[in-house]
Amino acid sequence: MSQAPLNKSTFDLSPLGDCAVVVTFGDEIKYETHKKIKMFMDLLKKEPFTGFIECVPAFVNLTIYYDPFVVYNEHKKNSPFEVVSSIIEKKLKKIESDKELNHRTMSIPVCYGGEFGPDLEYVARSNDLTTEEVIHIHTNGEYLAYMIGFAPGFPFLGGLSEKIATPRRSSPRTSIPAGSVGIAGMQTGVYPISTPGGWQLIGKTPMKLFLPNENPPSLLQAGDMIKFYQISRKEYEEMVHKEGGQ
Structure with a gap:
């Protein structure tokens, strides 16, 4: 495969x-x-520069953290920002923009509706669908985790069908249970911890997505492909009992 490096205009x-x-x-x-x-995040982790700490992906950018004292002691002639910027520009030339990404696929069980998905009927009515149709569309989608943020381990997932896209609630809830699966506009996501939020809740997973004692603490990572599958209330309770879920 031919290499197509990034140029400064990109x-x-x-x-x-x-x-x-x-x-x-x-x-x-x-x-x-x-x-x-x-691709650039993976390259930095594979080939870190002196003083590199970590990098955090978002929708359209990557924030690269570094220790300015370590960088300065290594180079001295220029400011740490100038040094790191020069290193980044050189490393960006190594990126092969026509190379394919390998995605980890994760499957997440969801118990839809009822007390776990109090907004499922609203999502259905808003899109002239039945609740069963909403569930069918949601579970037949494949979602890319663009970034992890807002709350520890919270995945912002793209790829939601326009057929079930629904605006956020006009009045956010003060507390949403951990494991709640929601929709906001053209995105879907899962609340890993209990937190305020305004997404339309359609179900709940027994899986724990935020594991503070693990490294990394977030079960899902940017670049993962996510698929949801439906489970019954009984299956939900069995998973909670067996795995110590939500």
């Missing part, structure tokens, strides 16, 4: 305080942008 560098650089790859939430972010 990204933008900007400082974030004195210990981070934001690399912006575009202004649209789309797969090609995510692909560049994920």
Whole structure:
């Protein structure tokens, strides 16, 4: 496969305080942008520069954190931001934009409706569908985790069908149970911890997505492909009992 390196016109560098650089790859939430972010993130983890701490992906950019003292002691001639920016530009040339990504696929069980999905009927009515049709469409989709954020382990998943897209609630709930599966606009996601939120809740999973004692603590990672499958209330309770879920 031929190599198609990124050029300067395809990204933008900007400082974030004195210990981070934001690399912006575009202004649209789309797969090609995510692909560049994920490939560069993987490269940095494989070939970290001196002073590199971590990188955090978002929809259209990647924030790279570094230790300015370590960077300065290594180079001395230029500011840490200038040094890191130069390193980043050189590393970006290694990215093969026509290379395919390998995605980890994760399957998440969901008990839909009832007390677990109090907004399922609203989502159905808003889209002139039955609740069964909403569940069928949701479980037949394949969703890309563009980023993890908002709350620890919360996956922002793209790929939701327009047929069940529904705006956020006009009045957010003050507390949403961990494991709740929701819809907001053209996205779906799972609340890993109990937190306030305004997504339309359609179900709940017994799986724990935030594992504070693990490394990494988030079960899902940016770049994962997610599929949901329906389970009964009995199966939900059995999984909670067996695995210590939500």
